[in-house]
Amino acid sequence: xxxxxxxxxxxxxxxxxxxxxxxxxxxxxxxYFIWYKQESxxxxxxxxxxxxxxxxxxxxxxxxxxxxxxxxxxxxIAATQPGDSAVYxxxxxxxxxxxxxxxxxxxFGKGTKLSVKP
Amino acid sequence: GAGVSxxxxxxxxxxxxxxxxxxxxxxxxxxxxxxxxxxxxxxxxLTYFQNEAQLDKSGLPSDRFFAERPEGSVSTLKxxxxxxEDSAVYLCASSLDSPLNSGNTIYFGEGSWLTVV
Numbered sequence: 001x002x003x004x005x006x007x008x009x010x011x012x013x014x015x016x017x018x019x020x021x022x023x024x025x026x027x028x029x030x031x032y033f034i035w036y037k038q039e040s041x042x043x044x045x046x047x048x049x050x051x052x053x054x055x056x057x058x059x060x061x062x063x064x065x066x067x068x069x070x071x072x073x074x075x076x077i078a079a080t081q082p083g084d085s086a087v088y089x090x091x092x093x094x095x096x097x098x099x100x101x102x103x104x105x106x107x108f109g110k111g112t113k114l115s116v117k118p
Numbered sequence: 119g120a121g122v123s124x125x126x127x128x129x130x131x132x133x134x135x136x137x138x139x140x141x142x143x144x145x146x147x148x149x150x151x152x153x154x155x156x157x158x159x160x161x162x163x164l165t166y167f168q169n170e171a172q173l174d175k176s177g178l179p180s181d182r183f184f185a186e187r188p189e190g191s192v193s194t195l196k197x198x199x200x201x202x203e204d205s206a207v208y209l210c211a212s213s214l215d216s217p218l219n220s221g222n223t224i225y226f227g228e229g230s231w232l233t234v235v
Contacts, residue, residue, distance in 0.1 A: 014190055034223060043122075043226035089160050105174060106153075106224065108160030112123065 001076035012115045019077040021112045026071060030092040033074045034106065035064060039086045047075070047088075080116050087111040122146070122227035124210050130233045131200045139230040141210030145166050150222060152185055154210040161209055161226075178223060200234045206229050226229045 004066040013019045015037040025033070031052040036044035048059045050066050050073075057064050074089050123142040131137050143150050149168055153161035154177075163177040169190035178185070182201075186192040197204055207229040 036226075041228075043211075043228045046223050046225060049223055091160075103161045104165065104178070106151075106161075108162070110158075110160050 001060045009110070010113045010115070013080050013118060014084060015080060015116050015118050017039050017080055019075075019080045019084070019114060019116075020076075020089050021090075021114065023073040023075075024071060025073060025090075025092050025111055027092060027094065027107070028071070028092045030107075032093040032095070033064070033066060033073050034091045035062075035073075035087045036089045036091060036108075036113070037084075038089060040086075044089060059078045081112075082116045083116055085114055122212055122225055124208075124227040124230050125215060126230060127228065128231045128233075130235060132214055133202060135196045135200050135233055135234075137200055137232060139197075139208050139232070141190065141193045141195070141211075143193070143210070144214075144225060145210030146214065147212035147225075148190075148215050149213045149224075150187055151213075152193070152195050152206075153211065153226075154179075155207040157206075157230070164195070174225040184226055197232075200232075202234050204235045205232055233235065 007036060024036060034049040035047040037044045037047050038044045048062050048064050055066050060095045061078045065074045075088060077084055089108050089111045091108045093106050122144055125140045129137055149167050152164040154164050155161040165172060165178055165185045166174040167187040170187050182198045184196045195208060208227050209229045211224045211226040213224045
């Protein structure tokens with residue numbers, strides 16, 4: 001079936017370095033993507049989102065890149081800090097702009113665990 | 119509070135027991151979602167409400183699972199005759215409106231951790 005997956009299950013980086021977390025999706029109808037951060041014992045926390053009519057979006061220290069040609073999504077974290085240590089999930093949704101799509105049915109990948117070494 | 123609130127945070131149930139999990143969405147949020155997250159996995163969609171209407175329940179794993187939102191605000195996820203495979207974190211989320219877009223993203227609660235023994 002169609003799904004969202006991650007290339008790297010774990011990522012270890014040095015404090016201050018940039019981190020890149022990758023995600024592949026297979027549903028060509030997906031038109032909205034979100035990155036979530038989940039710390040141990042907590043719910044997913046929204047980081048940044050992007051629509052399919054964009055290929056890049058920047059937030060505070062984070063950038064999401066979308067390559068629809070190869071169905072690839074990435075999250076870049078600049079100057080990674082120990083507080084960034086968590087599991088990161090990408091999620092996809094389709095039907096943006098209308099009620100015929102998946103609406104609340106976000107499809108999540110398995111997650112990438114980011115560990116930041118001081 | 120400002121966020122999605124869930125209770126109980128932790129629940130241990132004996133196999134066969136019924137459980138009820140409560141969710142208070144962010145005030146004014148029209149859409150409410152329930153997700154199930156097994157250990158080491160990403161959240162999986164269970165059901166979705168727009169106000170009091172349950173528009174999608176395609177993710178509910180069996181007829182032992184039932185969700186309601188009678189007044190379009192607080193929601194309850196009920197699991198009857200719990201089984202060990204029901205052990206998971208049950209996440210509630212809400213969004214201002216639907217469909218989702220950059221202004222209406224989904225915000226999650228801390229989850230209710232259910233362990234069936």
